[in-house]
Amino acid sequence: MGRRRSGPRRPARSGPRLLGGRHAASARPAPPGPAARFRRAAARFRRPRASAAPAPPRPVVAPPRGGGGARMSGRRVDAKVVLLGQEGVGKSSLVERCAHRRFRPGPYQNTIGAAFVAKVMSVGEQTVTLGIWDTAGSERYEAMSRIYYRGARAAVVCYDLTDSSSFQRAKFWVNELQNCEEGCRIYLCGTKSDLLEEDRRKRGVDFHDVQDYADEIKAELFETSSKTGQCVDELFQKVAEDYVHFTAFQVMTEEKGVDLGQRSGAYFYSCCHH
Numbered sequence: 001m002g003r004r005r006s007g008p009r010r011p012a013r014s015g016p017r018l019l020g021g022r023h024a025a026s027a028r029p030a031p032p033g034p035a036a037r038f039r040r041a042a043a044r045f046r047r048p049r050a051s052a053a054p055a056p057p058r059p060v061v062a063p064p065r066g067g068g069g070a071r072m073s074g075r076r077v078d079a080k081v082v083l084l085g086q087e088g089v090g091k092s093s094l095v096e097r098c099a100h101r102r103f104r105p106g107p108y109q110n111t112i113g114a115a116f117v118a119k120v121m122s123v124g125e126q127t128v129t130l131g132i133w134d135t136a137g138s139e140r141y142e143a144m145s146r147i148y149y150r151g152a153r154a155a156v157v158c159y160d161l162t163d164s165s166s167f168q169r170a171k172f173w174v175n176e177l178q179n180c181e182e183g184c185r186i187y188l189c190g191t192k193s194d195l196l197e198e199d200r201r202k203r204g205v206d207f208h209d210v211q212d213y214a215d216e217i218k219a220e221l222f223e224t225s226s227k228t229g230q231c232v233d234e235l236f237q238k239v240a241e242d243y244v245h246f247t248a249f250q251v252m253t254e255e256k257g258v259d260l261g262q263r264s265g266a267y268f269y270s271c272c273h274h
């Protein structure tokens with residue numbers, strides 16, 4: 001679409017403009033010579049300049065650069081949180097429940113790229129804004145999801161409690177985070193717990209197996225339902241609290257002059273680093 005000019009329009013001319021004054025005769029343009037005619041013709045076949053070309057479609061949201069203290073969607077974000085997991089496990093529903101306190105049972109729609117929500121949380125006297133990135137679970141977008149977990153302070157790795165294959169996929173994301181994003185705290189989240197309330201036999205992932213795994217990787221474990229809201233607030237509250245507590249602890253130890261290089265758990269320190 002062409003750009004509209006702002007400001008008042010000139011009145012339409014009623015007839016040919018008459019040049020007046022002393023130089024009227026000399027101001028009339030001379031008929032174009034062969035060189036000018038060639039330039040004019042060539043201009044018609046010139047490619048449009050880059051700036052004149054139509055802008056490419058925008059991604060759903062621009063990937064963030066930093067993990068915390070960055071501005072995203074016009075809001076200052078303290079901690080970047082990323083949701084990862086197989087498609088259909090309920091990541092978007094979790095964000096919807098957390099941010100808007102609702103559940104949309106309608107037809108399932110894949111996330112394309114990623115979606116962003118800023119959630120303001122209270123931790124004691126403090127306010128923390130979590131910048132939550134909901135990634136696409138489809139393996140097609142795997143490379144893109146990697147962009148979104150960069151610099152994250154926390155990752156909520158989701159699996160569907162009724163689907164054991166989704167837990168294998170969750171393990172894949174945990175490995176990725178452990179290898180590439182040392183400073184990211186991991187929260188395992190078994191989703192759709194309401195389906196187990198309906199029928200216990202639907203459970204496809206054993207709670208104790210996951211608990212052992214969570215202990216092994218030093219992760220927190222939650223079983224949530226976006227449909228009923230079970231444990232969703234608790235999950236994000238824990239993310240915010242950990243962010244505040246570990247950041248505060250780091251500030252305290254830095255003030256005391258502790259050599260961070262001597263700590264045994266690199267995971268812990270980089271997690272708190274701004």
Ligand SMILES: Nc1nc2c(ncn2[C@@H]2O[C@H](COP(=O)(O)OP(=O)(O)OP(=O)(O)O)[C@@H](O)[C@H]2O)c(=O)[nH]1
Pocket residue numbers: 085086087088089090091092093094104105106107108109110111112135136137138191192193194195224225226227228
């Ligand atoms: N019963 C029940 N269904 C859920 C729950 N959470 C999500 N669902 C359903 O599971 C389907 C997938 O949910 P989404 O939130 O779109 O899943 P997703 O992980 O974001 O999927 P991708 O965007 O493809 O990665 C939808 O039909 C949801 O209604 C839940 O807690 N309980």
